[in-house]
Amino acid sequence: MLNVTIIPILSDNYCYLLENAGKIGIVDPGEAAPVIDYLEMHSLTPDVILNTHHHADHIAGNRDIMDRYDCTLVGPASETARIPGMTHKLQEGDHYEFGDETFRVMETPGHTKGHICLYGEKSQILFCGDTLFSLGCGRLFEGDAATMWNSLQKLSALPDDTLIYCGHEYTLANGEFCLSEDPDNADLQNRMEEVKSLRNEGKPTLPVSLEMEKKTNIFLRAESAEDFKKLRELKDSF
Ligand code: ZN
Ligand code: FE
Numbered sequence: 001m002l003n004v005t006i007i008p009i010l011s012d013n014y015c016y017l018l019e020n021a022g023k024i025g026i027v028d029p030g031e032a033a034p035v036i037d038y039l040e041m042h043s044l045t046p047d048v049i050l051n052t053h054h055h056a057d058h059i060a061g062n063r064d065i066m067d068r069y070d071c072t073l074v075g076p077a078s079e080t081a082r083i084p085g086m087t088h089k090l091q092e093g094d095h096y097e098f099g100d101e102t103f104r105v106m107e108t109p110g111h112t113k114g115h116i117c118l119y120g121e122k123s124q125i126l127f128c129g130d131t132l133f134s135l136g137c138g139r140l141f142e143g144d145a146a147t148m149w150n151s152l153q154k155l156s157a158l159p160d161d162t163l164i165y166c167g168h169e170y171t172l173a174n175g176e177f178c179l180s181e182d183p184d185n186a187d188l189q190n191r192m193e194e195v196k197s198l199r200n201e202g203k204p205t206l207p208v209s210l211e212m213e214k215k216t217n218i219f220l221r222a223e224s225a226e227d228f229k230k231l232r233e234l235k236d237s238f
Helices: 033-041 062-069 145-156 171-181 186-200 210-216 225-236
Strands: 003-009 013-020 023-027 048-050 072-076 088-090 095-098 101-107 116-120 125-127 163-165
Touching: 003 033, 013 033, 033 062, 048 062, 101 145, 145 210, 145 225, 163 210, 171 186, 171 225, 186 210
Parallel strands: 023 048, 048 072, 072 088, 125 163
Antiparallel strands: 003 013, 013 023, 095 101, 101 116, 116 125
16 A cells, blocks of 8 residues: 655645655655655655646755655656656656556646646545645636636545545635635534644644545535636635
């Protein structure tokens, strides 16, 4: 199985260290130092860095890690110009082998033009960058609401027990918005209690199951692209 370690970086980003059958991967190192510290402390050598999209808070650590360890860099093919040093370019439907695990590549534009999510088919684990957050979704920087809606629908079709690892710890603030729009949702109320106690203990609120998100995340619960658009606009000024 795929072993995932959460490495908190910057102010609210998560970088993920993956281990499977002797392979070591790093998802979205927006900062190198905490990642290198972890690798050194555990005598690990990364084989590959995997980037979901071009934003600096997801790729800024690539260069220092690659200089130090000589690993490969995998990312969205359409972002070759904005992610320097990519050695393997992925697009919709590609399969990327990592140890015994196979990642299915899903293109999910909306937050940025080229954004990929990686779904580990055996472990049923999803790395979704800034497309889907727990109780929220990414801002529409380079896409319209309909595009993002389609991307979220694609993720929502994955198996319910898929474990979601997203790019940021935004769950508490996202949940306040969900509650303001969906105050009587008991699953949401319970999840928010859990989220508050995890954050009070300084723990991540991730991973979370897709099943839980479908019950609580108002952006996944929207019934149409138009409803989604209205919610995204409300959230932008919340
Ligand atoms: Zn981003
Ligand atoms: Fe980000």
